[in-house]
Amino acid sequence: MDAKPWLPFYPPEVAPSYEYPKHNLGLFLVTSAQKYPNRPAVYFMGKTLTYKQLLEASYRMANALRGKGINKGDRVAIMLPNCPQVVISYFGALLSGAVVVMTNPLYMEREIAHQMQDSGAKAIITLDHFVARVEKVQGETELKHIIVTSIADYLPFPKNLLFPIKAKKQGPLPVIHYREGVYPFKKLLEQALDAPVCESVHAEKDLALLQYTGGTTGVPKGVMLTHYNLIANTLQSSMWCYKVEEGKERYLAALPCFHVFGLTVLLNQAVYRASELLMVPRFEPKMILDLIRKKKATLFPGAPTMYIALINHPQIKDYDLSSINACISGSAGLPVEVQDTFEELTKGRLIEGYGLTEAAPVTHANPIWGHRKIGTIGIPLPDTEAKVVNPDTGDEVPVGEPGELIVKGPQVMKGYWKRPEDTFDTLRGGWLFTGDMATMDEEGYFRIIDRKKDMIIASGYNIYPREIEEVLYEHPSVKEAVVVGTKDEYRGETVKAYIVLKDGAAPDPAGLEKFCRKQLAAYKVPREFVFRDSLPKTLVGKVLRRKLLEEEEEGKPTA
Incomplete structure (x- = not known):
């Protein structure tokens, strides 16, 4: 069998292999600012920063971090929605030689505490509205510095x-007590030098990013991504989108930059191509449509739920979306009808791809302007190898047969932070075992047939049942709990909890939901609670999630 049957389907403009530079990832910004100093870099709710201004602010952040004792290799957490500050903080940290720890702003105290404890972050850059959450757990962490900004x-x-007047209507404004260890973002930058700084790194060994994921086990792990991993994946995905013109594109940044998909295909790729990032702090369909009309966005990477929301917007016919040339959909399967409808509206191309945090993240995509196959994740990107193997033996299976998808390439992680056993299980002989079941056809196009065991993907977010179950088990009325993902037309999947109550306890779904909301990000909170007398189990007592899902699909009674 041809080792790479997909190569004949590469567009002529895309080479099967490239040379990837080995330098500090932050040099992407330095280079683009030197070439296009007056080109818009970031647009945010009416405010524009040029590349020159963005680089100067990033230099100031790098110098400010160094002034606070942040040294090469120290971890700096960034807990921000999409806004100019996330770009400044990210490149400032990289240029200083620090390792970025992207943190979901929706995280509650226990989730923040785990990530800060595990990463050993010394500083965190966050919004005023999130400071109280950080301060509550600071004593359990190594955090020395909290840098606070406001939208x-x-x-x-x-x-x-x-x-502030508008924000006040939604609740009291946070009161920040600035002191040693708690600093206002803008003032910190104003007081810092704007002298150029770019820490030299060993690109293939030195980390640029710790990106947390539950992986296949459900225990949040820090994926170690080097400068080289992220540079390679930025170039791989950029070359795939070969019609992109340097210094001319406008990327619609609706995907959150704290997610590795948004980080690579928006933040890194746009800056590498000296494009303009049109940033929105949260996805609201009308806001997105207005922004496309006003700023003529040309590239719009997203998740299926975003495209679904837009095509179903009641005023969609009133908007001209023809500026959009290309969209890469990731995080979940892309329904065919969504793809067709969106392409009809924009006259651009919407293709499905695939990736995982451990691969920085993109490994596969359908050719954007070439031979694509609906329902597949496409073919491997340049310099990426992929095989389908028997999950038990590791032997390659025949074409068309199902097995575990494994990948190899310059974008594959260094390993899991402080978890050598997990690294050993996942990386074998340079191959990354994805945990996803797939098939490959005779032309080298891959199809995902089942995703990582137990993981739920709702609106593009990875949700790990074990974490939710642990919270449910803390409730005084809960005897047993199991969480599964069920099909949802809008979110892709939604979270459902099956509960066995302790003797004498009464079903209280509203109380359980309230209990969960105090400890979990909103997207993880179960949308439905089912109370049962018992749960299906194996002989050794392991709950059979699959059995619950089968009952769900067959519509059997769940009591």
Whole structure:
């Protein structure tokens, strides 16, 4: 069998192999700012930063971090929604030689505590609205510095003055007590030098990013991604989108940059191509449609739920979306009808791809302007090898047969942070065992047939049942709990909890939901609670999730 049957389907413009530079990832920004100093780099709610301004602010952040004792290899957490500050913080940390720890702003105290404890982060850059959560767990961590910003910090006049008034209507504004160890973002930058700084790194060994994922076990692990991993994947995905013109594109940044998909295909790729990032702090269909109309976005990577929301918007016919040339959909399967409808509306191309955090993340994609196959994740990117193997023996299976997808390439992680056993299980002989079941056809196009055991993907977020179950088990009325993902037309999947109550306890779904909301990000909270007398189990007492899902699909009574 041809080792790479997909190569004949590469567009002529895409080479099967490239040379990837070995330098600090932050040099992407330095290079683009030197070439296009006055080109818009970031647009945010009416405010524009040029590449020159973005680089100067990033230099100031790098110098500020160094002034606080952050040295090469120290971890700096960034807990921000999409806004100019996330770009400044990210490149500032990279240029200083620090390792970035991207943290989901939706995380509650216990989730923040785990990530800070495990990573050993010394500093965190976050929004004023999240500071209370961080301060509650700071004593359990190595955090020495909290750098605080507000959405209003980078809004244009008069929005910057009106923002606090508008925010006040949604609840009391946070009161930040600035002191040693707690600093205002803008003031910190104003007081820092703007002298150029770019720490030299060993690109293939030195980490640029610790990105947390539950992987296949459900225990959150830090994926170690080097400067080289991220540079390679940025170039691989950029070359795939070969019609992109340097210094001319406008990327719609609706995917969160704290997610590795958004980080690579938006933040890194846009800056590498000297493009303009159109940033939105959260996905709201009308806001997105207005932004496309106003700023003529040309590239729009996203998750299926985003495209579903847009095509179903009641005013969709009133908007001209023809500026959009290409969209890569990831995080979950892309329904065919969504793809067809969105392409009809935009006259651009919407293709499905595949990746995982451990691969920085993109490994496969359908050719954007070439031979694509609906329902597949496409073919491996340049310099990426992929095979389908028997999950027990590791032997390659015949074409068309199901097995575990394994991948190899320059984007594959160094390993899991402080978890050598997990690294050994997942990386074998340079191959990354994805845990996803797939098939490959005779032309080298891959299809995912089942995803990682137990993992739920709702609106593009990876949700690990074990974490939710642990919270449920803390409730005084819960005897047993198991969490599964069930099909949902909008979110892809939604979270459902099966509960066995302790003797004498009464079903209280509202109480359980409230209990979960205090400890879990909103997207992890079960949307439905089913109370049962018992749960199906194996002889050794392991709950059979698959059995629950089968009952769900067959519509059997669940009591």
